Amino acid sequence: MNKIAAKAGSGATQAGRPARLSLADWMPKIVMAPTAVAAIVCIYGYMIWTAVLSFTNSRMLPTYKFVGFDQYERLFMNDRWMVALSNLGVFGGLFILICLFLGVMLAIFLDQKIRAEGAIRTIYLYPMAISFIVTGTAWKWLLNPTNGIEKMMIEFGFEDFRFNWLSDPDMVVYCLVIAAVWQASGFVMALFLAGLRGVDGEMIKAAQLDGASTFTTYRRIILPSLKPVFFSALVILSHIAIKSFDLVAALTNGGPGYSSDLPANFMYAHAFTRSQIGLGAASAMVMLGCVLAILIPYLYSELRGERHE
Amino acid sequence: MSNVAKRQTSGLDKVLRVALYVCLLGMATVYLAPFIVMLLTSLKDVEEIRSGTLLSLPSSLDFSAWSKAWNGACTGSQCEGMAPYFFNSFKIVIPAVAISTLLGALNGYVISHWKFKGSDLFFAALLVGCFIPFQVILLPMARTLGWLGIANTTTGLVMVHVVYGVAFTTLFFRNFYQSIPVELVKAARLDGAGFFTIFYRIILPVSTPIIVVTVIWQFTQIWNDFLFGVAFSGFDTQPVTVALNNLVNTSFGGKEYNVDMAAAIIAALPTLLVYVLAGKYFVRGLTAGAVKG
Amino acid sequence: MASLVIENVKKRYGETEILKGINISIEPGEFLILVGPSGCGKSTLMNSIAGLEDVSEGRILIGDKDVTFSSPKDRDIAMVFQSYALYPNMTVAANISFGLEMRKVPKEEREAEVQRVADMLQIGHLLKRKPAQLSGGQRQRVAMGRALARRPKMYLFDEPLSNLDAKLRVEMRTEIKKLHQKLGTTIVYVTHDQIEAMTLADRIAVMKDGEVQQLGTPQEIYDNPTNLFVAGFMGSPAMNFVPAKVVEQNGAYALELQATKPTVLPFPDQESLKSYLGKEVLLGLRPEMITEPQPHKEGANFVVKADIDVEVTEPMGADTMVLTRISGAEVNCRSNPAYPAKAGETIPMMFDTSKAVAFDPANGQRIDG
Numbered sequence: 001m002n003k004i005a006a007k008a009g010s011g012a013t014q015a016g017r018p019a020r021l022s023l024a025d026w027m028p029k030i031v032m033a034p035t036a037v038a039a040i041v042c043i044y045g046y047m048i049w050t051a052v053l054s055f056t057n058s059r060m061l062p063t064y065k066f067v068g069f070d071q072y073e074r075l076f077m078n079d080r081w082m083v084a085l086s087n088l089g090v091f092g093g094l095f096i097l098i099c100l101f102l103g104v105m106l107a108i109f110l111d112q113k114i115r116a117e118g119a120i121r122t123i124y125l126y127p128m129a130i131s132f133i134v135t136g137t138a139w140k141w142l143l144n145p146t147n148g149i150e151k152m153m154i155e156f157g158f159e160d161f162r163f164n165w166l167s168d169p170d171m172v173v174y175c176l177v178i179a180a181v182w183q184a185s186g187f188v189m190a191l192f193l194a195g196l197r198g199v200d201g202e203m204i205k206a207a208q209l210d211g212a213s214t215f216t217t218y219r220r221i222i223l224p225s226l227k228p229v230f231f232s233a234l235v236i237l238s239h240i241a242i243k244s245f246d247l248v249a250a251l252t253n254g255g256p257g258y259s260s261d262l263p264a265n266f267m268y269a270h271a272f273t274r275s276q277i278g279l280g281a282a283s284a285m286v287m288l289g290c291v292l293a294i295l296i297p298y299l300y301s302e303l304r305g306e307r308h309e
Numbered sequence: 310m311s312n313v314a315k316r317q318t319s320g321l322d323k324v325l326r327v328a329l330y331v332c333l334l335g336m337a338t339v340y341l342a343p344f345i346v347m348l349l350t351s352l353k354d355v356e357e358i359r360s361g362t363l364l365s366l367p368s369s370l371d372f373s374a375w376s377k378a379w380n381g382a383c384t385g386s387q388c389e390g391m392a393p394y395f396f397n398s399f400k401i402v403i404p405a406v407a408i409s410t411l412l413g414a415l416n417g418y419v420i421s422h423w424k425f426k427g428s429d430l431f432f433a434a435l436l437v438g439c440f441i442p443f444q445v446i447l448l449p450m451a452r453t454l455g456w457l458g459i460a461n462t463t464t465g466l467v468m469v470h471v472v473y474g475v476a477f478t479t480l481f482f483r484n485f486y487q488s489i490p491v492e493l494v495k496a497a498r499l500d501g502a503g504f505f506t507i508f509y510r511i512i513l514p515v516s517t518p519i520i521v522v523t524v525i526w527q528f529t530q531i532w533n534d535f536l537f538g539v540a541f542s543g544f545d546t547q548p549v550t551v552a553l554n555n556l557v558n559t560s561f562g563g564k565e566y567n568v569d570m571a572a573a574i575i576a577a578l579p580t581l582l583v584y585v586l587a588g589k590y591f592v593r594g595l596t597a598g599a600v601k602g
Numbered sequence: 603m604a605s606l607v608i609e610n611v612k613k614r615y616g617e618t619e620i621l622k623g624i625n626i627s628i629e630p631g632e633f634l635i636l637v638g639p640s641g642c643g644k645s646t647l648m649n650s651i652a653g654l655e656d657v658s659e660g661r662i663l664i665g666d667k668d669v670t671f672s673s674p675k676d677r678d679i680a681m682v683f684q685s686y687a688l689y690p691n692m693t694v695a696a697n698i699s700f701g702l703e704m705r706k707v708p709k710e711e712r713e714a715e716v717q718r719v720a721d722m723l724q725i726g727h728l729l730k731r732k733p734a735q736l737s738g739g740q741r742q743r744v745a746m747g748r749a750l751a752r753r754p755k756m757y758l759f760d761e762p763l764s765n766l767d768a769k770l771r772v773e774m775r776t777e778i779k780k781l782h783q784k785l786g787t788t789i790v791y792v793t794h795d796q797i798e799a800m801t802l803a804d805r806i807a808v809m810k811d812g813e814v815q816q817l818g819t820p821q822e823i824y825d826n827p828t829n830l831f832v833a834g835f836m837g838s839p840a841m842n843f844v845p846a847k848v849v850e851q852n853g854a855y856a857l858e859l860q861a862t863k864p865t866v867l868p869f870p871d872q873e874s875l876k877s878y879l880g881k882e883v884l885l886g887l888r889p890e891m892i893t894e895p896q897p898h899k900e901g902a903n904f905v906v907k908a909d910i911d912v913e914v915t916e917p918m919g920a921d922t923m924v925l926t927r928i929s930g931a932e933v934n935c936r937s938n939p940a941y942p943a944k945a946g947e948t949i950p951m952m953f954d955t956s957k958a959v960a961f962d963p964a965n966g967q968r969i970d971g
């Protein structure tokens with residue numbers, strides 16, 4: 001019996017030593033150190049590095065000859081960049097709006113105690129599991145101007161049906177929208193469905209007792225309470241849009257000409273294949289600016305929200 | 310109450326419900342169609358593709374496109390099909406997922422249960438890593454990989470995926486561990502357990518759900534990555550997405566859409582399989598990443 | 603068994619000071635109860651004793667050894683938490699023996715120890731279950747078992763019974779008391795329950811805003827609270843505070859107040875009132891000291907009969923609380939249920955001031971000579 005007590009107390013021999021000095025107390029910091037170093041270097045360090053490069057006239061290799069805002073000037077004089085930017089506007093805007101609309105609609109529809117809800121949900125969401133490269137490859141075939149949907153519709157009897165957006169410089173950007181919506185709208189649906197399931201059931205019951213119709217209940221009570229989900233979805237979708245690179249690479253490769261380029265592809269092309277490192281860095285910084293313009297208000301409101309709780 | 314309402318409006322109600330189902334099933338068809346077309350196309354021969362339409366059925370099941378896509382099709386200058394790159398992807402994904410998940414678990418454990426001055430700041434700083442457009446780190450990372458002598462290697466790609474994946478894994482584990490009461494760790498410390506013992510004996514055994522979510526999330530992210538693959542891989546270390554893109558864009562003679570489609574399905578198969586087998590966790594990962602990420 | 607000395611311990615989180623210089627010293631085997639309003643720093647103090655949080659200033663000694671900088675595992679302390687904090691993935695037996703395992707006690711001894719503790723707490727039949735399969739009371743027992751198994755120098759209990767229902771709480775209270783008498787180990791125990799505090803404690807420390815207001819035996823705290831806060835905090839219903847004027851009557855200092863008619867009450871501690879002659883003080887009188895007239899006390903020292911206006915009566919079973927207003931302050935009296943007190947009536951009551959205390963209204967401190 002006493003042996004146990006003695007054993008139990010044996011650890012106490014180290015008592016009196018300041019905790020700060022023992023390895024055990026440093027453990028949390030040691031464990032976190034690799035990630036901290038990686039984050040500081042590979043996120044913040046590299047951001048600064050890219051910022052520095054964007055002020056140099058680096059071409060094939062980084063040089064550190066500073067040229068002020070020359071690269072940014074060149075960038076915004078560059079027709080291809082302006083096309084990429086306006087494509088991003090069109091693509092991003094439509095992509096986000098349609099995804100939100102479809103996502104909300106499908107989520108509400110699925111929320112009506114649907115039979116086989118699980119199976120339908122699975123079908124809506126599976127595109128999110130696959131790579132944008134696969135999506136691009138598939139839609140490239142579906143939208144093929146001669147052999148794709150056009151031919152199918154003609155066979156169905158619509159003799160005059162024409163669908164050649166993929167080869168039309170003015171319309172090709174909408175092909176990107178179609179493919180991207182196909183891939184991501186199910187995810188928005190899943191977000192909203194989760195949100196709907198989290199809405200307080202008693203609140204809905206109270207509204208119905210007050211005589212509100214199903215439609216009114218959704219419009220006035222449920223959807224307003226999903227504001228945070230809207231916000232998250234908006235941020236994620238714009239993030240996907242700004243980063244979109246693989247979809248363009250697989251679906252249009254920027255063509256015809258450079259009519260379907262997005263900033264991400266512009267950046268990659270100039271930095272890695274066209275030996276215009278300075279210009280590529282400048283375009284990357286503009287992209288970062290776009291993301292921050294969306295992110296900072298979002299994080300600000302999130303943090304404020306947390307403090308309010 | 311709802312019974313009364315139902316009795317009064319049952320006629321209209323029925324029509325509405327039918328319309329609802331038509332709408333939902335119609336959309337389901339739209340979502341399913343591309344995959345069905347891919348599958349049908351991959352089973353036809355070139356002649357059938359030219360004469361038929363997207364949805365016409367193949368006259369006989371012809372798997373030659375599949376075998377060509379697997380080990381014969383040309384991806385750039387090589388003509389070995391998707392097989393080597395398929396395995397390349399696994400060589401990248403497995404270590405990258407394992408390391409980033411482990412690091413994320415440890416970080417999340419520290420952030421929620423061993424707070425120190427600056428640990429919250431660190432977490433906030435790390436979160437930014439979930440959001441930055443990776444274009445902004447491509448150039449410096451390429452230089453760094455060169456200096457370290459791991460440019461164009463699998464090791465290099467694994468490192469890149471770990472560095473930029475750990476922000477997400479940390480977020481996942483942190484949110485999960487936040488719900489484990491701090492008293493549990495306090496009790497274990499009084500019982501004499503140290504940092505790693507508590508992690509291994511107390512925390513890890515209850516972490517299975519979040520480990521599953523994180524592994525699935527990381528697996529899909531890294532498997533589906535194209536940007537890092539195309540920027541940092543060499544000819545013989547390309548992941549499957551890069552190979553697929555090369556295969557589709559390599560055109561000697563006629564376009565072989567059946568081979569393209571078979572290759573695309575091959576590239577999508579692992580993540581689709583994960584989604585079908587563990588869809589619940591996949592969705593949880595997506596939404597968990599979305600809540601704060 | 604070990605003594606505990608807490609010397610001028612301060613704890614800051616950033617700018618805010620949570621503990622503002624705590625001084626407590628307890629003997630080996632003593633049972634100390636910490637009470638105080640929510641957020642006053644009780645848990646923080648417990649965590650500091652256990653080493654789960656570093657203190658910003660001051661020293662902590664356990665059994666004469668300075669442990670201010672030792673890690674929790676070296677302090678040889680066991681703690682029972684309000685939430686129990688049982689390891690969810692381990693069986694009850696594993697929960698109990700975990701601490702021994704960490705201290706590398708051989709397996710046979712661990713098993714014997716688990717058996718001993720299980721017998722003591724009558725949880726032998728639960729050993730193979732997981733915490734999720736236990737009721738609240740059973741979890742509480744297991745949490746105690748886990749603390750007992752290591753035979754530490756000291757136990758810390760942070761509101762261990764507050765998640766139990768009233769009946770179980772009374773049962774467990776008795777068991778804890780028995781355990782303490784049997785083991786004789788030093789215990790520091792946080793509770794919000796007045797009765798727990800009074801029945802279990804050797805001494806009670808009343809805390810407020812990170813400071814110890816008073817440290818003393820339950821009876822001292824009850825009878826001689828040092829200030830208005832302690833007086834009002836301990837006891838239920840709380841002590842009555844009545845504004846009263848110090849007057850001289852028959853050569854002694856007494857207190858004049860306004861019941862139905864002006865009434866003068868004698869006061870035991872004459873010395874203390876000397877410098878307050880003619881001034882207002884707050885008379886502190888516990889409800890049980892204002893009762894229906896009791897013939898056997900008639901004529902005793904410090905007993906005065908006076909009329910009061912009954913405002914409300916609250917039957918509580920054993921007693922009936924009679925609410926009235928004296929000198930403008932609401933006053934609780936404790937009367938026999940048989941005594942016919944009715945709201946709106948004026949009835950005689952008996953004031954016993956033998957244990958009355960007086961407070962300086964300016965600073966809330968008790969007036970003593």
Ligand SMILES: Nc1ncnc2c1ncn2[C@@H]1O[C@H](COP(=O)(O)OP(=O)(O)OP(=O)(O)O)[C@@H](O)[C@H]1O
Pocket residue numbers: 615620638639640641642643644645646647
């Ligand atoms: N990590 C922390 N950072 C900042 N303030 C803290 C922290 N932990 C506790 N506090 C503050 O310290 C004060 C004391 O907390 P503590 O938990 O010790 O109170 P308590 O007396 O145990 O209350 P209760 O009776 O409700 O358990 C509270 O005001 C609390 O907000």
Ligand SMILES: [Mg+2]
Pocket residue numbers: 644645646760
């Ligand atoms: Mg507390």
